[in-house]
Amino acid sequence: MSNDRTTVAVHGATGYAARELLTILLRHPGAEIVALTTRRDDAPHVADVHPALRGRLDLRCENLSPAELAERAEVVFLCTPHGASMAVVPELLAAGAKVIDLSADYRLNDPAVYAEWYKLEHTDAARLPDTVYGLPELFRDVIPAASLVANPGCYTSASILALAPLLAGGWIEPSGIIVDAKSGASGAGRNPKLGTLFSEVNESLAAYAVGDHRHQPEIEQALAGVAGAAVDVLFTPHLVPMDRGILATIYATPANLAGTERLLDVMRAFYADSPFVRVLDGLPGTKATTGTNFCDLTVRTAKGRVVVLAALDNLVKGAAGVAVQNFNLITGRPETTGFPEAGG
Amino acid sequence: MSNDRTTVAVHGATGYAARELLTILLRHPGAEIVALTTRRDDAPHVADVHPALRGRLDLRCENLSPAELAERAEVVFLCTPHGASMAVVPELLAAGAKVIDLSADYRLNDPAVYAEWYKLEHTDAARLPDTVYGLPELFRDVIPAASLVANPGCYTSASILALAPLLAGGWIEPSGIIVDAKSGASGAGRNPKLGTLFSEVNESLAAYAVGDHRHQPEIEQALAGVAGAAVDVLFTPHLVPMDRGILATIYATPANLAGTERLLDVMRAFYADSPFVRVLDGLPGTKATTGTNFCDLTVRTAKGRVVVLAALDNLVKGAAGVAVQNFNLITGRPETTGFPEAGG
Amino acid sequence: MSNDRTTVAVHGATGYAARELLTILLRHPGAEIVALTTRRDDAPHVADVHPALRGRLDLRCENLSPAELAERAEVVFLCTPHGASMAVVPELLAAGAKVIDLSADYRLNDPAVYAEWYKLEHTDAARLPDTVYGLPELFRDVIPAASLVANPGCYTSASILALAPLLAGGWIEPSGIIVDAKSGASGAGRNPKLGTLFSEVNESLAAYAVGDHRHQPEIEQALAGVAGAAVDVLFTPHLVPMDRGILATIYATPANLAGTERLLDVMRAFYADSPFVRVLDGLPGTKATTGTNFCDLTVRTAKGRVVVLAALDNLVKGAAGVAVQNFNLITGRPETTGFPEAGG
Amino acid sequence: MSNDRTTVAVHGATGYAARELLTILLRHPGAEIVALTTRRDDAPHVADVHPALRGRLDLRCENLSPAELAERAEVVFLCTPHGASMAVVPELLAAGAKVIDLSADYRLNDPAVYAEWYKLEHTDAARLPDTVYGLPELFRDVIPAASLVANPGCYTSASILALAPLLAGGWIEPSGIIVDAKSGASGAGRNPKLGTLFSEVNESLAAYAVGDHRHQPEIEQALAGVAGAAVDVLFTPHLVPMDRGILATIYATPANLAGTERLLDVMRAFYADSPFVRVLDGLPGTKATTGTNFCDLTVRTAKGRVVVLAALDNLVKGAAGVAVQNFNLITGRPETTGFPEAGG
Structure with missing residues (x-):
């Protein structure tokens, strides 16, 4: 393949x-885009939906059934909202397609947790416990064999990548972790809503869903596996007046007396074979990651705390980019294929 | 009164x-806000609709009839969309209220022109020919006696204020005028639409409705009165990634050999008694007008053209501020009352 | 007076x-602006320095000595950088002027702490221990008698106002407090620097000075007085792509089992007589405070933590607005004079 | 080669x-970056200058002489300011390097015009008349043989590409053309200046250099060649609160009665073999071109005028991208090599 x-x-x-996914796939030497879908019935041309793609992709967005999708494509990316993905995954898999789901439907292993946070009974619950969580930096050993990959959330990728090295090595306590995360507005999606109008977001900064965001249990689940113990995270997201980018500022309790340099070494060693993680001496900023699949990390000790900082582009490393990393893994390609920023 | x-x-x-109007009225020594309306039936508190007003105004937005409005208030400001204003104006006036209409419903004198540009039969057409156009810099003599004032559009105010002195004095030709206008996103309103989402507007610049915008006939009508001849304007609006502000860059054909200094003198003389127009030696920028009722103007001659530039805050001088200027005039107050930027 | x-x-x-201070003073019924200074020797007109003030203030920015300043003005506002204020304060006070210093020079009581954080020997150290800290919500009893007021920092005002009610009542522990603060770019000043260029700040989000910002000891000093015990704060500032506004997201350890509602009541009671603090049920956002002297607060309990959120306009409540509050207090006026948002 | x-x-x-040029060259299959320079003497690592390039390019920015540059590299890109380029070009060429100059030093053919607009005597004037102007859409026949290419300006590329088809075919008059152009702040460069600080540019819109911008004679020179007659352009640039992007709204007098559809056909035919020009039915916006080497064009007839609109990314098609197009041409490669958006 x-x-x-x-x-x-x-x-x-x-x-x-x-749109971001299509942009990456268009430059990918191993992908041929053969079908696009929408719920709309007027089959709009992709260039009318995404003007940036005019002249680059000559396809209409059709209203296709799972069977039609699986007939045309070997791999199907689901950019549907939660709820909509689980409605098509069983049929896609049954028809032999591989699926990379960018929604939250298959991220949580426990159907009860899903129901609690998404206020929805899971209709494909039997598949949850064994679905692979598509964060290649942690799971690149098991992803290649998967036919369904649950692509991680944007906030969660930043948070997990920041904390995994320190939890895996026992450098910080698994409880009492605070993730103060900030995101650009594209993370809120493209459906017109009052809260994401330009005149609302511009010159505006606010928190939302304090301690109550759906990425909180996702972070805790993934990190529990890393830590080998329950992990307790207080997650506070903020909406920032920019289009793209997530910065997570994370506060943890040190489990020993290691200083900044030691912890930087730990992080560098952990990600030595991960081409998309850059561990910085300086402080990461979202702008250095824009349009790339990099996650930039650093760590500091200060005032008796460990402070970890993570920056990434929510649409790339937080969504479409990691999806293509997963695509590379399940199709037997080098992880960096299609990513010029990593020489791929 | x-x-x-x-x-x-x-x-x-x-x-x-x-919201801008309420902010100005709250600091106005002669206004008492007694009623707010919305089509919504849940009577939201104004502080939930406009968080900036929390603690400053304790009123709910009610679904009131024109009769109820006229019973409570001596002056009613209409911030309704076009079409909705003409549905209430006759009853408000009949009940004795004075009305300042911020919509386009009463700006055009000719019902046929209204129907052509707004794709709507005017239901109060008899009132159109005599309605006062509420641009105080041109019509402050007739506004005080009006019971209905048609508040001008944002683009139109900038364009008319820029061109009136030069057309009135015969310094430029009335035909072949080009208005290249640029506006922040608040001018597009607060109804959620794809085109005004943050992620669409941010880092984006585009023209729209080239030669086909509804403010074009409004500009032409008002300037024809000033020029004493038909005025022909090509109007091109642009959406700029900012919240507030309009800049109009206007190109006209000189009618004689007057240079920049002479034309600046003409503009200064024309607006000598207009406290909200500042004629600048330098080039105007929107930022110097933000939150104020000023319109900043300048003029240049270059390459055989007269170039006029106008900047204003579309929500203040382009909407709510001029509405309060009109309120001052129809209630017998100094034009600057309630405007600290003008000593009022 | x-x-x-x-x-x-x-x-x-x-x-x-x-500029913000001048804007407020221009609408203030009790202030007459008589002198402006700059280190520049060309005496620029204030309208050329601040185009928004054109036509509103006809003064030049002169290079005046402290003696000249004190001769002209009863109250002198210092908008000089740290280091420059202490060079003029002794002479201004000796000449009989009252001084409101917006720099950091007189905020810290201990000259050794000042020297440590500002890398500068204090040249007026004897005055430090007794200088009044100009946060009216905490010190409005002692400010009126002061001839020198140390105006608080922007981050510090937000942090102190958020934490004071909970520390004063013993609702949270005084150690282990985390302040994750985010500021717009105007807080970085108007001197041209690479880091505050539009193309650097726009679409960019990053932390800086993690655990090492000069406002950290200022917050700790002020809160120690409130708590009656040493207070330990880890402070992380971030630069956000907006002009104005600070949001502080604060994490503290609860000292008892009080829930969100109880803590909201505590905050409301604490600020019952403070006209510029709004305690919200919902989450504060900077945009609702822009251009006003309000500080919006709320509190939540989540995951075993107390989370306090504070929003204010860094140029108003974080600098010029609180300076005018102090001006009102030292000249015997109501605290709200000159602030239409508070009915003043 | x-x-x-x-x-x-x-x-x-x-x-x-x-930075943009390096980003494109890093993904280019035919370029090997071997040297970077700066006037600074501390030889900063490129990753410290451009954080986005960390891990992608391991070079320091050295202070190299032209001889050293020519020894290392076959092709030298000059991203120096005007004045600095002409100081190194003769020596680079003499040493056998090919040169692509992104500055304005070799764009104007007439040394007197250069001196007038740049207030500088040209020190390599003899070379001006024969230097190739590096706009491949017009000059792709002569660029391949050049050893020195004068890369066009950002505003000029947009303006020339918009007007060339209509002037070449005689569809518009060569005199009386108005170019109302709008640019993001990155066009103003990375040297810290008051006017490009975030807090100055944000929420701000203003014109500058009305009829007096250095790109005006460059546009007129290039278009005169196309039109076979003197071309007269009034050029008005504006600074827009965004990082990247140029939109030019251009007004011309029609030379005949051709309508919108006919003129669109003319433009499509003219650019049939130009892979980076997209002629749109709809109106172009800068956002659809961001990060790509596309120039999007359309044309309208309205109110007796021809209105042409052009959008491009000033750092790509307006600078670094067209430089790489030129690199491809002078090294015998397909014009699209290194541009995934064009299948290259």
Whole structure:
């Protein structure tokens, strides 16, 4: 499968993550985009939906069934909202397609936790416990064999990548972790809402869903596996007046007396073989990651705390980029294929 | 009427111009806000609609009839969309209220022109020919006696104020005028639409409605009165990634050999008694007008053209500020009352 | 002194806080601006330095000595950088002027702490221990008698106002407090620097000075007085792509089992007589405070922590607005004079 | 030269256009970056100058002489300011390097015009008349043989590409053309200046250099060649609160009665073989071109005028991208090599 082009489809192709995904796939030497979908019935041309793609991709967004999708494409990316993904995954898999789901439907292993946080009974609950969580930096050993990959959330990727090295090595306590995260507005999606109008977001900064955001249990679940113990995270997201980018500022209790330099070494060693993680001496900023699949990290000790900082582009490393990393892994390609920023 | 507080109501109080209007009225020594309306039936508190007003105004936005409005308030500001204003004006006037309409419904004198540009039969057409156009710099003699004032559009105010002195004095030709206008996103209103989402507007610049914008006939009508001849304007609006502000860059054909200094003198003389127009030697920028009722102007001759530049805050001088200027005039107050930037 | 206008001067009038201060003073019924200064020798007109003030204030920015300043003005506002204020304060006071210093020079009581954080020997150290800290919400009893007021920092005002009620009542532990603060770019001043260029700040989010910012000891000093015990704060500032506004997201350890509602009541009671603090049920955002002297607060309990959120406009409540509050207090006026948002 | 990698150097590597150029060259299959320069003597690592390039390019910015540059690199890109380029070009060419100059030094053919607009005597005047103007859409026949290419300005590329088809075919008059152009702040460079601080540019819109910008004679010179007659352009640039992007709104007098559809056909035919020009039915916006080498164009007839609109990314198609197009041409490669948006 790795020598020729793999046929791919994007289900739910009208949002920001889908546009980013198409941009990456268009430059990918091993992907051939063969189908796009939308719930709309007027089959809009992708260039009318995403003007940046005019002249680059000549496809319409059709209202296709899972069977039609699976017939056309070997790999289907789901850019649908939660709830909509689980409605098509069983049929796609049954028809032999591989699926990379960018929604939250298959991220949580426990259907009860899903129901609690998403206020929705999971209709494909049996599949949850074994679905692979598609964060390649932690799970690149098991992703290649998967036919369904649950692509992680944007906030969660930043938070998990920041904390995993320190929890894995026992450098910080697994309880009492605070993640103060800030995101640009594209993370809120492309459906018109009052709260994401330009005149509302511009010159505005506010927290939302304090201690009550759906990425909180996702972070805790993934990190529990890393730490080998329950992990307790207080997660506070903020909406920042920019289009793209997430910065997570994370506060943890040290488990020993290691200083900044030692912890930087720990992080560098942990990610030595991860081409998309850059551990910095200086402080990361979102702008240095914009349009790339990098996650920039650093760590500091200060006032008896360990402070970890993570920056990434929410649409790339936080969504479409990691999806293509997963695509590379499940199709037997080098993880960096299609990413010029990593020489791929 | 000028010594005590005048009772005022804002009909359609949930948008950006209404918020700005309330902010100005709250600091106005002669206005007492007594009623706010919305089409919503849940009577939201104004502080939940406009968080900036929390603790400053304790009123709910109610779904009131014109009769109820006129019973409570001496002056009613209409911040309703076009079409909705003409549905209430006759009843408000009949009930004795004075009305300042921020919509486009009463700006055009000719019902046929209204129907052509707004794709709507005017239901109060008989009133159009005599309605006062509320641009005080041109019509402050007739506004005080009006019971209905048609508040001008934001683009139109900038364009008319820029061109009036030169057309009135015959310094430029009335035909072949080009108005290249640029506006912040608040001018597009507060209804959620794809085109005004933060992630669409941010880092984006585009023209729209080239030669086809509804402010074009409004500019031409007002300037024809000034010039004493038909005026022909090509109007091109642009959406700029900022919240507030309009800049109009206007190109006209000189009618004689006057240079920059002479034309600046003409503009200064024309606006000698207009406290809200500043004629600058330098080039105007929107930022110097933000939050104020000023319109900043300058003029240049270059390459055989006259170039006029106008900057204003679309929500203040382009909407709510001029509405309060009109309020001052129809209630017998100094034009600057309630405007600290003009010593009022 | 309270019936007539008080003559005021602004020393260091070319920056953003000075512009905001002038805007407030221009609408203030009890202030008469009589002098502005700059280190520049070309005596620029204030309208050329701050285009928004054109036509509103006809003064030049002169290079005046302290003696000249004190001769002209009863109250001198210092908008000079740290180091420059202590060079003029002794002479201004000796000449009989009252001084409101917006710099950091007189905020810290201990000269050794000042020297440690500002890398500068204090040249007026004897005055430090007794200088009044100009946060009216905490010190409005002692400010009126002061001839020198140390105006608080922007981050510090937000942090102290958020934490004071909970520390004063013993609702949270005084150690282990984390202040994750985010500021717009105007807080970084108006001197051209690479880091505050539009193309660097726009679409960018990063932390700086983690655990190492000069406002950290200022917060700890002020709160120690409130708590009656040493207070330990880890302070992390961030630069956000907006002009104005600070949001502080604060994490503390509860000292008892009080829930969100109880803590909201505590905050409301504490600020019952403070007209510029709004305690919200919902989450504060900077945009609702822009251009006003309000500090918006709320509190939540979540995951075993107390989370306090504070929003204010860094140039108003964080600098020029609180300076005018202090001006009102030392000239015997109501605290709200000159602030239309508070009915003043 | 076209099969192997060509060694390239970037002279003046610390600005925005240089960063963009490096980003494109890093993904280019035929370029090997071997040297970077700066006037600074501390030889900063490129990752400290451009954090986005960390981990992607391991070079220091050295203070190299032209001889050293020519020894290392076959092609030297000059990202130096005007005045600095002409100081190194003769020596670079003499040493056998090919040169692509992004400054204005070699764009104007007439040394007297250069001296008039740049207030500087040209020190390499003899070379001006024959230097190739590096706009491939017009000059792709002569660029391949050049050893020195004068890369066009950002505003000029947009203006020329918009007007060339209509002037070449005689569809518009060559006199009386108005170019109302709007640019993001990155066009103003990376040297810290008051006017490009975030707090000055944000929420701000203003014109500058009305009829007096240095790109005006450059546009007129290039278009005169196309039109076969003198071309007269009034050029008005504006600074817009965004990082990247130029939109030019251009007004011309029609030379005949052709309508919108006919003129669109003319433009499409003219650019049929130009892979980076997209002629749109709809109105172009800068956002659809961001990060790409596309120039999006359309044309309208309205009110007796021809209105042409052009959008491009000033750092790519307006600077670094067209430089790489030129690099491809002078090294015998397909014009699209290194541009995934064009399948290259």
